[in-house]
Amino acid sequence: MNTVLDFCDRCGKAKTALPDDAHVACAEARALEPPRYCVACGRRLIVQVVPRGYSARCSRHGEVG
Amino acid sequence: MTDVLDTLDVLATAREQVLEHGRGLSEPDLSRVLDLPDDRLPELLQLAHDVRMRWCGPEVEVEGIVSVKTGGCPEDCHFCSQSGRFDSPVRAAWLDIPELVEAAKETAKTGATEFCIVAAVRGPDERLMNQVRDGVKAIRDAVDINIACSLGMLTQEQVDELAAIGVHRYNHNLETARSYFANVVTTHTWEERWETLRMVGEAGMEVCCGGIVGMGESRAQRAEFAAQLAELSPDEVPLNFLNPRPGTPFGDLPVLDAKEALRTIAMFRLALPRTILRYAGGREITLGDLGTREGLLGGINAVIVGNYLTTLGRDPADDLALLDELSMPVKALSATL
Numbered sequence: 001m002n003t004v005l006d007f008c009d010r011c012g013k014a015k016t017a018l019p020d021d022a023h024v025a026c027a028e029a030r031a032l033e034p035p036r037y038c039v040a041c042g043r044r045l046i047v048q049v050v051p052r053g054y055s056a057r058c059s060r061h062g063e064v065g
Numbered sequence: 066m067t068d069v070l071d072t073l074d075v076l077a078t079a080r081e082q083v084l085e086h087g088r089g090l091s092e093p094d095l096s097r098v099l100d101l102p103d104d105r106l107p108e109l110l111q112l113a114h115d116v117r118m119r120w121c122g123p124e125v126e127v128e129g130i131v132s133v134k135t136g137g138c139p140e141d142c143h144f145c146s147q148s149g150r151f152d153s154p155v156r157a158a159w160l161d162i163p164e165l166v167e168a169a170k171e172t173a174k175t176g177a178t179e180f181c182i183v184a185a186v187r188g189p190d191e192r193l194m195n196q197v198r199d200g201v202k203a204i205r206d207a208v209d210i211n212i213a214c215s216l217g218m219l220t221q222e223q224v225d226e227l228a229a230i231g232v233h234r235y236n237h238n239l240e241t242a243r244s245y246f247a248n249v250v251t252t253h254t255w256e257e258r259w260e261t262l263r264m265v266g267e268a269g270m271e272v273c274c275g276g277i278v279g280m281g282e283s284r285a286q287r288a289e290f291a292a293q294l295a296e297l298s299p300d301e302v303p304l305n306f307l308n309p310r311p312g313t314p315f316g317d318l319p320v321l322d323a324k325e326a327l328r329t330i331a332m333f334r335l336a337l338p339r340t341i342l343r344y345a346g347g348r349e350i351t352l353g354d355l356g357t358r359e360g361l362l363g364g365i366n367a368v369i370v371g372n373y374l375t376t377l378g379r380d381p382a383d384d385l386a387l388l389d390e391l392s393m394p395v396k397a398l399s400a401t402l
Contacts (some may be wrong), residue, residue, distance in 0.1 A: 010311075011311070012154065031377075032349055032350065032376055032377045032378070033376050033377060034375075034376075034377060036154035036155070037154065044154050044156050045156065046156050046157075046158050047135075047155070047156065047158065047375070048132075048135065048158050048160060048164070049131075049132065049135075049372050049373070049374060049375055049376070049377070050131055050160075050164070050167070050168045050171065050372065051129040051130070051131060051168055051171045051172050051175075051370070051371035051372055051381075052171045052371055052372070052381075053372070054372065054377070
């Protein structure tokens with residue numbers, strides 16, 4: 001049985017629920033996008049983009065890198 | 066053979082009418098420009114660049130933007146991840162005043178002369194107007210930069226207040242041709258947007274109005290849109306390329322072909338020879354580094370540096386280095402006042 005270790009921070013799906021290469025496109029897109037989902041729980045993040053960076057916060061896990 | 070003659074004619078017309086006399090092309094001629102064959106693209110871009118240099122000069126206006134109110138918008142603009150009507154991952158967020166001032170400071174450090182405060186709303190309510198009023202004052206007290214706003218559709222009272230507190234330019238995009246607008250937005254009309262732009266111009270604020278290319282519109286509709294913008298005669302036209310956002314109705318549309326994007330940039334320059342034509346969202350995924358350079362040599366004379374509202378942009382240092390390499394000086398603040 002697979003154990004869900006984490007979630008994709010772009011699409012929010014559990015990584016073990018999809019093939020290993022399913023998130024390659026997500027990773028590429030993330031070069032120009034902030035994270036949108038918490039990798040620990042898959043919840044949507046509250047994200048604020050500013051000109052030189054961004055902040056992202058999960059309601060359960062707090063600030064995200 | 067007729068096509069070739071048409072092509073020659075439209076470029077000759079553009080040289081005489083736009084380059085020599087500073088008058089934009091008509092809608093039919095703009096359509097012909099978009100139908101130029103690929104092998105004429107370098108000639109078209111060079112002409113657009115010559116027009117920009119002749120009527121605008123070598124300077125490039127640099128701007129930073131920030132979202133003061135993100136997500137939860139009641140409108141249904143099909144390209145937008147901030148609509149509350151779609152299954153988008155973007156959650157609602159508010160920027161406080163100290164964060165807003167910090168964003169303006171970061172923008173000014175890049176040499177930018179423009180800082181635009183943006184909100185995802187149909188139009189501002191009292192809470193947002195209070196936030197903008199306080200934010201504009203705090204920025205003016207702390208940073209030497211021009212302040213623009215983009216807050217959706219305005220009432221006459223709101224227009225007058227923004228002008229009175231020193232907002233020098235107001236952005237409100239028509240987004241696309243009038244004939245295609247209903248395919249993009251159904252919760253308000255193109256004419257409602259036009260009315261806000263009319264009030265903004267009459268109040269003495271600079272008018273900033275552009276749109277997004279690559280939302281399924283035809284080439285003829287791109288020409289129609291450019292001609293409609295020319296009729297509005299805005300001070301600035303921000304040109305976005307669709308960056309398909311997950312969860313939106315346009316989330317599965319293809320990214321616009323780079324040559325088509327460059328052709329469109331040149332066409333807008335030939336429609337609007339004296340206007341600030343700004344690279345806005347989507348250029349990174351549509352044009353990449355090489356295309357960014359080609360656009361700056363094909364009619365563009367302004368850029369948004371750094372991040373966008375919900376997505377990230379190139380490092381400002383990369384854009385500034387490119388401008389330096391192209392001998393395009395960043396427009397100084399004193400030149401804008």
